Amino acid sequence: MAKKLVYMDNNATTPVDPEVAKTTMESLEFYGNPSSMHTMGREAHDRIEKARFLTASLVHARPHEMIFTGCGSESNNAVINLLFSEELQKSRRRKFISSVIEHPSIHELDSMLKRRGIDVVRVPVDKEGLVDMEAYAQALDDSTALVSIMTANNEIGTIQDIESLTSLAHDHGALMHTDAVQAAGKIEIDVRKTKVDYMSLSGHKLYAPKGIGALYIRSGAPFSPFLLGGHQESGRRAGTYNTTGIISMGAAAEIALKHLDEEIKRIGGLRDALEEGIRERISDIRVNGHPEHRVPGTANISFLGAEGESILLYLDMEGVQVSTGSACATGSLEPSYVLMETGIGAELSHGSIRFSLGRFTTAEEVDYVLDVLPPIIERLRRMSTL
Amino acid sequence: MSSDKGFMFNWVYTEKVKEHFVNPRNILEDPDYPDDGKGMVGSMACGDQMMVVIQVENDKIADIKWKTYGCASAIASTSMMSEMVKGMALEEAYMLTPQDITEKLGGLPEHKFHCSVLGDKALRAAIDDYLERKGMDNPYKKHVARIVCECKGVTDQQIEQLVKDSKVSTLEQLQSETGLGTVCGKCKEQAEHMLHEFLHMYGR
Numbered sequence: 001m002a003k004k005l006v007y008m009d010n011n012a013t014t015p016v017d018p019e020v021a022k023t024t025m026e027s028l029e030f031y032g033n034p035s036s037m038h039t040m041g042r043e044a045h046d047r048i049e050k051a052r053f054l055t056a057s058l059v060h061a062r063p064h065e066m067i068f069t070g071c072g073s074e075s076n077n078a079v080i081n082l083l084f085s086e087e088l089q090k091s092r093r094r095k096f097i098s099s100v101i102e103h104p105s106i107h108e109l110d111s112m113l114k115r116r117g118i119d120v121v122r123v124p125v126d127k128e129g130l131v132d133m134e135a136y137a138q139a140l141d142d143s144t145a146l147v148s149i150m151t152a153n154n155e156i157g158t159i160q161d162i163e164s165l166t167s168l169a170h171d172h173g174a175l176m177h178t179d180a181v182q183a184a185g186k187i188e189i190d191v192r193k194t195k196v197d198y199m200s201l202s203g204h205k206l207y208a209p210k211g212i213g214a215l216y217i218r219s220g221a222p223f224s225p226f227l228l229g230g231h232q233e234s235g236r237r238a239g240t241y242n243t244t245g246i247i248s249m250g251a252a253a254e255i256a257l258k259h260l261d262e263e264i265k266r267i268g269g270l271r272d273a274l275e276e277g278i279r280e281r282i283s284d285i286r287v288n289g290h291p292e293h294r295v296p297g298t299a300n301i302s303f304l305g306a307e308g309e310s311i312l313l314y315l316d317m318e319g320v321q322v323s324t325g326s327a328c329a330t331g332s333l334e335p336s337y338v339l340m341e342t343g344i345g346a347e348l349s350h351g352s353i354r355f356s357l358g359r360f361t362t363a364e365e366v367d368y369v370l371d372v373l374p375p376i377i378e379r380l381r382r383m384s385t386l
Numbered sequence: 387m388s389s390d391k392g393f394m395f396n397w398v399y400t401e402k403v404k405e406h407f408v409n410p411r412n413i414l415e416d417p418d419y420p421d422d423g424k425g426m427v428g429s430m431a432c433g434d435q436m437m438v439v440i441q442v443e444n445d446k447i448a449d450i451k452w453k454t455y456g457c458a459s460a461i462a463s464t465s466m467m468s469e470m471v472k473g474m475a476l477e478e479a480y481m482l483t484p485q486d487i488t489e490k491l492g493g494l495p496e497h498k499f500h501c502s503v504l505g506d507k508a509l510r511a512a513i514d515d516y517l518e519r520k521g522m523d524n525p526y527k528k529h530v531a532r533i534v535c536e537c538k539g540v541t542d543q544q545i546e547q548l549v550k551d552s553k554v555s556t557l558e559q560l561q562s563e564t565g566l567g568t569v570c571g572k573c574k575e576q577a578e579h580m581l582h583e584f585l586h587m588y589g590r
Contacts, residue, residue, distance in 0.1 A: 307433065309457035313407065316395060326457065327433045335433065346431040383413045384455040385426070385435045 004319045006365045010205075010297055010358030011154050011182060012323055016248075017207035017359065023251035024209060027244045034241040035232065044243050051250025058253040059180070059199065060190040061216050067233040068214050068246050072181040072202035073105035075215040076148070078226035078237070079177045079198045080109055083118055083145055085224030093145035093174070095119040099131050099160075100341040103179055106148050107337075119143070128290040129158030129342050137168060144174040151183035151199075155325060155338040155354055156289030157298030159187060162194045170195065175221065181205055181213075185256030186295045187264065197221040203245060207359060208252035212245030263359060268296035270366050271357050275299050277370040282377050286348055288339060297357040300325075300339075302348035305386035306377050311353050314380070318372040325352040399458060400492035406462035411469050414439060414451035421451075423519065425511025427504050429589020434460045438468075438508040442516055445476050452508070459494050460502040463487050467505035480513050480526040482506045504587060534577050537569035542580060549584040557581060 007015065016024065027047065032040025034048050049063065056066040069075045082088060083096060096113060098106055100122045110120050121139045124132045131149060140147075147169040152159045166176040177198035180189055185206045191199060198221065203212035215237075217223050223236055230238025256263075275287055284304040303311065308326030315322055325336030327350060334340070335349035355369070397404060414437070421439035428435040434456035441449040450468045454461050467487050471479040484503035488494050494503070517524050531541040544564060548554045554563055557578045561567055567574040584590075 305430075305455065307456050307460075310407075310461060313397065313458050316397075317408070346433070350430070350433045382415070383410060383453055383461070385437045385453045386430070386455060 004368060006318075006320045006368055008355045008357060008361065008365070008369065009321045009323055010361075011157075011354065011356035013204045013210065014207045014358055015360060016209050017252060017255060019255055020208055020248055020251045024244060024248040027247040030243055030247070034243060044241070048241055048243060048246050051246045051253075054250040054257075055201070055214050055253045056216075058184060058189070058257045059201070059216060060192050061199075062219065064234070065191075065219050066214055066216055067236050068212065068242065068249070069237060070211060070242075071213040072103075072179065072200050072205070073213075074226070075200035075202075075213045076103065076105040076177075076179055077109070078215060079146070079148065079200070080106065080113070081226045082175070082222065082224055083113065084116065085222065087222045087224070088145050091145065093143050095121060095139075095141070095144040096146050096148070097121045097123060097136070097139050097144055097169075097174075098148045099123050099125060099150070101125055101129060101153055101155075101158075101338045102148065102150055103154060103181070106150075106179065123149075125158075125341055127342050127344070128293075129153055129156045129288075129338070130290060130293065131160055131165065133164070136165065140168055140172045140174065142172055144169070144172050146175045146177060148177040148179065151178045151180040151189065152187070152295045153289070153338060154182045155323075155336060156300045156342070157182070157294040157356075158290045159183065159293040159295060161293075162196060166195050183295060185253070185260070186267075186297065188260065191216055191218070203249040203252060206249070206252045206256055208248040209245065212242055212249045214249065259359075264296050267357050267359070267361065270361055270363060271297055271299050271355075273363070274355060274357070274366045274369065275301070277366070278373065281370060281374045286344065288342065288344065288348075288352060297361070299355040299357070300352060301355070302339075302344065302352045303377050303380075304348065304351060305384045306351050306380035307384075308350055308352055310380055311351070311376060314376040315353075315369075315373070318376075320369055320372065323354040323356070325354070326350045398495050399462070400494075402466075402490070402492040403459060403462040403494065406465040406491070407458040410461055410465040412451050412465065412472075414453050416451075419451055421512075423512040423514075423516025425508045425513070425515055427507045427511055427587055428456070430455050432586050432589050433457070434502055434504055435589075436460070436464055436504045436508040438464075438505070438512045440509070440512045440516060442476065447471050447474050447476065447479055450509075452505070456504075457498070457502055459491075459498040460504065462491060463494070463503045464505040464508070466490050467509060471509060476513055476516075477526050480510055482509065507587060534580065535564070535566040535569075535573045537573075538565040538567075540564045540566040540577075545577065545580055546584050549581065549588055549590055552590060554581070555585060555590055 030044040034045040053063045123136045169176040175197045179200045181202040197218045199216040201214040204210040227238045286302040288300040308324030327335040339349040422442045426437045437453045531543040554560045
């Protein structure tokens with residue numbers, strides 16, 4: 001039994017903020033179907049619209065531009081589904097551009113898209129995880145229908161220049177989507193400034209419960225519903241409204257926006273302290289991702305000569321919860337494709353640990369990790385063939 | 387978020403695996419360990435690498451030490467293997483299979499079995515090395531060979547050796563080298579699977 005539990009896996013999912021949880025519990029009272037005309041239905045409807053306003057505000061969108069979905073992956077899938085809409089089919093634009101480090105809910109659709117006649121291009125990234133702008137500009141042409149590039153990467157935290165990427169896409173008449181699941185509530189996001197056409201969000205990365213996502217659809221941007229057979233969300237997503245999920249997400253978005261500046265500083269400071277501490281205490285490490293353009297809570301670090309799953313499990317025994325890019329933890333023989341695409345090599349990818357700090361991470365917890373981690377790495381290196 | 391109440395671990399591994407992972411036995415610590423045979427398999431790039439050194443007395447494994455770069459099941463299975471073969475006759479040790487080790491560990495998750503249980507191969511490599519140093523023929527080798535392609539009589543050891551010598555890296559190359567799977571073709575799928583395991587194991 002570990003003495004202490006230190007949760008440093010906030011990029012995988014966040015705990016529900018107690019403030020959000022209160023709202024979640026209260027929302028259970030509003031069980032009337034939001035589509036019903038009676039008072040109870042209207043009450044639930046009003047709460048949902050309030051949540052829509054709050055969620056939209058987090059990214060400076062207008063309420064009617066935000067629809068709720070089941071999760072970030074659904075939002076991503078719904079946008080990809082556009083490629084098969086009548087409108088885009090007619091336009092003869094058959095090219096879809098994304099990056100090599102997208103989330104599986106974009107990444108793994110490639111073969112399906114190719115089978116269905118879409119010309120898929122994946123743009124490479126540099127060693128820090130930034131999209132290669134030259135390759136991107138070259139890939140873009142007037143046959144490009146849609147571009148999808150994530151705002152921030154889940155594993156290494158690298159933040160892309162979405163504004164420039166969007167502007168280039170628009171120059172060619174292409175539509176622009178960004179998966180902002182790992183960025184919303186962590187950095188300032190303004191859809192009016194970046195001018196993206198679509199953006200995916202997820203509740204459970206934002207201290208709301210699991211099972212709720214959102215999709216920003218710019219007013220006037222084409223859209224083809226992914227889930228059919230209902231009038232909900234103005235015909236853009238069928239299915240009874242998830243009242244509890246939506247209200248919780250609204251509450252989470254409100255809190256995130258209110259504390260954004262202060263959290264960027266505080267969580268960023270803790271992350272920097274963790275990285276600095278690890279650098280001081282452990283030799284032969286590599287900090288992955290971009291040194292500056294990175295979300296505040298993410299520290300992805302490779303330890304040479306120590307394998308990721310073993311580090312993860314020894315840390316688990318000390319109560320510290322983290323992730324690894326090692327193949328051994330994924331069930332395949334290949335390590336993290338994100339790390340491999342940044343070109344750091346298989347050895348460093350196998351030895352990578354992602355610490356993702358969040359709203360409830362404390363300075364004491366960072367100190368605790370700095371105490372328990374060095375002996376673990378030393379022990380593994382001693383028994384390693386290195 | 388932290389709690390001082392503590393919590394119980396919940397792993398995909400059995401208690402036995404956990405125990406060997408946390409307290410691995412027979413790790414090589416002495417850089418001047420006088421070994422009679424040494425074997426190394428896997429590669430760091432593949433995520434698992436194992437080194438085994440043995441001391442031999444009267445055709446028995448008098449002592450064994452090891453080092454491993456790898457995941458929990460790689461560490462635990464090597465540790466378990468080292469306990470199993472201490473005092474064992476060379477011939478018996480040479481026949482040890484990944485199944486034997488896995489059984490003693492109370493099982494491993496399916497996807498871990500193939501990639502992480504390399505201890506038996508490292509041990510075999512160490513015994514090979516011992517016999518080579520002694521200038522002795524290897525009397526055990528033929529016993530553990532298993533026929534993969536019945537039509538052409540191709541064994542798993544042949545495939546392993548070809549991979550080890552960097553002679554084949556694809557099924558096509560294996561087919562042109564040995565004729566495997568060129569008659570009834572029944573074994574192709576299994577052979578390809580095996581080929582990939584050996585490629586992984588030897589970091590090719």
